[in-house]
Amino acid sequence: MAMKRWSFFLDDRSIILASVRLVNYAPFKGAARTTRSPKASERRRARRNIMSGTADRPTVGVVGLGIMGLSYARNLREAGFPVIGFDVAQAPLDALRAAGGEVASSPRAVAEKADVVLIALASVDALKSACGGDEGLIHAIRPDAVVCEMGTFPLYAKEYVQKLFETKGIPVLDCPVSGTGAQAAVRDLVVYASGDKDAADRIRPVFDGFARNTRYVGAFGAGIKLKFVANLLVTIHNLAAAEAMVLAEQSGLDLNMVYDAISDGAGTSRMFEVRGKMMVDEHYLPPQMKVEVYMKDIQLITEFATAVRAPTPLMAASVPYYVAALASGHEAEDTAAIHAVLKEMTQPKG
Amino acid sequence: MAMKRWSFFLDDRSIILASVRLVNYAPFKGAARTTRSPKASERRRARRNIMSGTADRPTVGVVGLGIMGLSYARNLREAGFPVIGFDVAQAPLDALRAAGGEVASSPRAVAEKADVVLIALASVDALKSACGGDEGLIHAIRPDAVVCEMGTFPLYAKEYVQKLFETKGIPVLDCPVSGTGAQAAVRDLVVYASGDKDAADRIRPVFDGFARNTRYVGAFGAGIKLKFVANLLVTIHNLAAAEAMVLAEQSGLDLNMVYDAISDGAGTSRMFEVRGKMMVDEHYLPPQMKVEVYMKDIQLITEFATAVRAPTPLMAASVPYYVAALASGHEAEDTAAIHAVLKEMTQPKG
Numbered sequence: 001m002a003m004k005r006w007s008f009f010l011d012d013r014s015i016i017l018a019s020v021r022l023v024n025y026a027p028f029k030g031a032a033r034t035t036r037s038p039k040a041s042e043r044r045r046a047r048r049n050i051m052s053g054t055a056d057r058p059t060v061g062v063v064g065l066g067i068m069g070l071s072y073a074r075n076l077r078e079a080g081f082p083v084i085g086f087d088v089a090q091a092p093l094d095a096l097r098a099a100g101g102e103v104a105s106s107p108r109a110v111a112e113k114a115d116v117v118l119i120a121l122a123s124v125d126a127l128k129s130a131c132g133g134d135e136g137l138i139h140a141i142r143p144d145a146v147v148c149e150m151g152t153f154p155l156y157a158k159e160y161v162q163k164l165f166e167t168k169g170i171p172v173l174d175c176p177v178s179g180t181g182a183q184a185a186v187r188d189l190v191v192y193a194s195g196d197k198d199a200a201d202r203i204r205p206v207f208d209g210f211a212r213n214t215r216y217v218g219a220f221g222a223g224i225k226l227k228f229v230a231n232l233l234v235t236i237h238n239l240a241a242a243e244a245m246v247l248a249e250q251s252g253l254d255l256n257m258v259y260d261a262i263s264d265g266a267g268t269s270r271m272f273e274v275r276g277k278m279m280v281d282e283h284y285l286p287p288q289m290k291v292e293v294y295m296k297d298i299q300l301i302t303e304f305a306t307a308v309r310a311p312t313p314l315m316a317a318s319v320p321y322y323v324a325a326l327a328s329g330h331e332a333e334d335t336a337a338i339h340a341v342l343k344e345m346t347q348p349k350g
Numbered sequence: 351m352a353m354k355r356w357s358f359f360l361d362d363r364s365i366i367l368a369s370v371r372l373v374n375y376a377p378f379k380g381a382a383r384t385t386r387s388p389k390a391s392e393r394r395r396a397r398r399n400i401m402s403g404t405a406d407r408p409t410v411g412v413v414g415l416g417i418m419g420l421s422y423a424r425n426l427r428e429a430g431f432p433v434i435g436f437d438v439a440q441a442p443l444d445a446l447r448a449a450g451g452e453v454a455s456s457p458r459a460v461a462e463k464a465d466v467v468l469i470a471l472a473s474v475d476a477l478k479s480a481c482g483g484d485e486g487l488i489h490a491i492r493p494d495a496v497v498c499e500m501g502t503f504p505l506y507a508k509e510y511v512q513k514l515f516e517t518k519g520i521p522v523l524d525c526p527v528s529g530t531g532a533q534a535a536v537r538d539l540v541v542y543a544s545g546d547k548d549a550a551d552r553i554r555p556v557f558d559g560f561a562r563n564t565r566y567v568g569a570f571g572a573g574i575k576l577k578f579v580a581n582l583l584v585t586i587h588n589l590a591a592a593e594a595m596v597l598a599e600q601s602g603l604d605l606n607m608v609y610d611a612i613s614d615g616a617g618t619s620r621m622f623e624v625r626g627k628m629m630v631d632e633h634y635l636p637p638q639m640k641v642e643v644y645m646k647d648i649q650l651i652t653e654f655a656t657a658v659r660a661p662t663p664l665m666a667a668s669v670p671y672y673v674a675a676l677a678s679g680h681e682a683e684d685t686a687a688i689h690a691v692l693k694e695m696t697q698p699k700g
Contacts (some may be wrong), residue, residue: 178615190615214612218604225601226611229594233617234662236590243586243662244579250658254568261565261576265528265540267583269619280590310597311695314590317667343663 011257060206061114063107063137065092065131068150068177071118072185072210074099079209084109086130116206117147124157132164143164145174146199150191152231152297154304155221155225161219162195171199174220177211180288190210194223228304231297236314237271239321242339244272245279248268250346255280275336284333284340291338292324292331298322363662393413407431410556411464413457413487414478415442418500418527419470419569421534424449425469429559434443436480447472466556467497470508475505482514491515494548497522502581504650505571512545512570524570526577527561530638536660578654581647586620586664587672592689594622595629605630614667634683634690641672641688642681 018144057149062073065087072094083101086109087093093103104110107130117137121127127149131137137147147170151163162172172195176194179189191207191214193200200216207214214233217226244267248258259276262268278284298319305312328344330337355521405431411519412423417435423446435449437443437460443453454460457480462468467487471477476539477499487497494625497520499511512522522545529539541564543550550566557564567576594617598608609626612618628634648669655662671691680687 012367082356135393165446168696179392190611194613199670217607217611222603225598225603226608227603229598229608230612230617231601232597233590233594233612233619236593237587237619240583240590240664243660243664244583247582247655247658247662248575249581251578251654252658253572253575255581257565257567258576258579261542261567262580262583264563265580266620266624267587269583269587269617269622272583272619274616278357278573293631300623304601305597308600308602310600311692312593312597313587313667313671314664317663331539342437345564346659 006048016091019247025133028343037080056233057204058115058203059084059109059113060209061104061117062087062096062101063117063119064111064121065089065096066120066122068183069118069185071094071181072118072120072150073101074185075187075210076103076206079207081206084110087091095126107131107133107137108135108140111140111142112136114136115140115142116143116203118150118206119148119161120150124153127151127153127157128160138164138168141170142166143169144169145205146195148175149173149204150175150177152176152227152300153224154300155224158221158224171196172220173200173203174223175207176223178227178230178240182288184210192217192226193221194218194226195220225304228301232301232312232315233269234271234307235294235301235318235322237269237300238275238335239338240273240344241269242279242321242336242342245276245339246342246346269319275334277338278334279339282340282343284330284337287332287334289335290332291335294335295322295326367693368664372695375613387425393438404480406654408465408556409434409463411435411454411460411467412446412560413437413460413467413469414471414476415439415446416470416472417531418467418534418678421531422470422500423451424535425537425560427451429434431559434460434463446453448584454456457481457483457487458485458490461490461492461495465495466553467491467495468499468500468556469498474503477501477503477507478510481511488514488518491518491520493519496542496553498525498553499523500527501649502526502577502650503574505574508571508574521546522570523553524573525549525557528577528580532578534560537656540565542576544568544574544576545570556598558694575654576606582622582651582655582662582665583619584652585644585648585668585672586626587619588625588685589668589688589692591619591622591626592629592671593693595689596692610673614642625684625689628684628686629689634691635684637684639685640682641675641685644685645672645676660677670684676684 046120060076060080062069062083062085065073066083070092075086078308083105085096086104086107097103119130133273147165148236149158158174166174173276174194175191177189177191187210189211191211193214193216197216206212217223223350245255248255259280263273283285301315319340324341325338328341389693409432412419412433412435415423415435420442423435426433427449434454435451436447436454436457469480471480497507497515499522508524515522524544525541527539527541531691533539537560539561541561543564544567547566554564567573595599598605613623651665671688674691675688678691680690
């Protein structure tokens with residue numbers, strides 16, 4: 001039932017904003033040059049051996065060394081995993097090398113050595129190039145490998161990756177993470193693992209190398225769906241916290257008292273606790289999540305809700321205020337800056 | 351500044367819905383028959399003695415023995431306080447007597463014996479009659495008494511009570527409570543005490559007799575303002591939880607998994623944790639807070655936000671769904687039934 005509803009959502013679009021860093025490979029050419037799939041017996045033998053690589057730990061490939069990917073790589077190195085990584089930028093490659101990781105010249109070069117591949121890219125175009133482009137993972141993926149797509153992307157993009165690697169019999173897991181860049185740095189992430197349960201169980205030690213917890217949440221795609229549900233709440237609760245703070249200030253209450261009292265009562269949310277203090281201080285830096293980056297999530301959730309036919313009145317009512325935050329100079333601040341938008345609405349003009 | 355904004359909010363209206371139990375005294379006659387105020391020296395002497403009444407505990411009067419008032423009375427009895435109470439209905443009086451409390455024939459009769467008066471009524475009309483009506487508290491209030499207005503009412507109604515008792519030099523505290531009827535029964539409430547700080551400190555043992563915690567939150571009225579801020583969040587978060595659950599169901603996710611995962615992550619709220627499970631089970635009984643009763647809070651918050659000039663887009667967007675819950679047969683269910691409203695919007699008709 002739910003699957004049928006997805007049908008029109010599976011077309012190919014990029015809704016990524018201009019602000020998101022793009023990886024510019026050669027144009028996407030699909031899963032060309034796919035060679036024969038390994039035999040099932042080969043795959044079974046390879047699987048048994050996966051955890052017996054260097055130092056009893058599989059080699060982890062990380063494609064995309066942004067804030068999240070680099071944190072995965074660093075924490076995995078610290079946990080003793082061999083790591084090989086790739087990014088189009090030089091700085092994160094230097095950082096990876098400094099952390100004891102190996103630097104690769106392409107996703108293909110990552111695939112040649114990696115037992116587990118973590119993909120942590122910022123756009124659908126980058127994802128497609130890294131997987132199926134001329135120098136993509138697909139051309140050198142090991143027969144015993146497991147691929148984890150970690151991003152927040154539309155399901156159709158995740159399914160593209162799944163189908164691409166299916167041609168070689170490689171399991172792909174949809175594994176978005178819950179947590180900010182700051183949380184990633186201190187290994188305070190939760191992985192929403194979905195897809196082949198055996199594969200997810202097998203590579204659990206890898207997840208444990210960079211996340212506080214891993215939840216297996218169901219069939220392929222359940223991870224990203226759950227993330228959309230969670231971020232719908234994050235989107236609404238952040239604006240709700242701003243409303244509460246503006247209401248409190250307009251009624252003359254002490255905002256620090258309000259923060260303490262609300263955090264301890266029936267009105268609280270994790271967002272209120274995390275971002276409420278930034279609102280009290282009217283200081284939205286450093287960003288845990290920039291407004292301009294979060295717009296991608298907002299658009300994904302909105303499209304997703306429409307695709308599955310879920311009426312989401314508060315999500316819809318939230319969007320204009322995030323757009324206003326973009327419009328009014330808060331685009332590089334934390335999403336807590338939505339508070340400034342509401343507050344500015346109460347200021348006399350002229 | 352904020353005070354000036356209140357001016358037009360201070361007119362006399364009753365926005366209480368027909369469903370709320372009303373106390374029908376003789377028509378309100380203002381603070382008539384006010385006699386001389388006690389001298390300051392008398393009041394000071396009386397105050398020193400307040401905590402040395404029967405069994406070292408002051409006698410507590412409870413006016414209004416609904417779900418909340420009766421819980422206060424029972425818990426205070428259990429904590430060893432002499433309690434005298436009044437209600438227009440017979441059943442709660444019997445319950446009070448069974449709990450070892452004394453039954454009074456009018457608010458006036460309560461005032462004759464009470465050192466501390468807790469007012470826990472359900473409508474502004476009832477509040478006015480109980481305080482200033484022919485058999486109201488004002489006619490017999492003791493010179494050393496402290497009056498606590500515990501309800502969720504517009505500030506103007508609270509200020510009416512304050513001004514009425516000011517004529518006799520009696521401090522009135524604005525002390526709404528945070529917590530449901532179920533929480534009240536097990537002493538799991540937080541009192542938001544505002545007004546005269548000395549008086550609040552002095553009667554703290556009384557609050558401790560029926561609440562888990564008391565927060566002194568500021569000048570008179572800060573309590574009800576804080577409660578409006580908290581309930582704005584409760585109103586929004588409850589609908590947000592419903593949106594999340596409907597989105598999850600429409601996308602084919604396992605709802606118990608969603609409840610567990612979201613409760614543990616960045617998307618959670620106290621409301622999601624409290625009401626999310628009722629939504630998973632689609633079972634909105636027994637009510638912790640009935641939709642029809644909560645409409646009073648929704649209207650109060652909406653009026654308050656307009657009065658203090660606070661733009662509250664998500665609060666405004668929430669109202670139609672609560673009204674729909676009223677309209678579609680969920681009025682006596684818990685406010686979690688707003689989930690049914692959204693869910694019904696996804697069902698094919700015909």
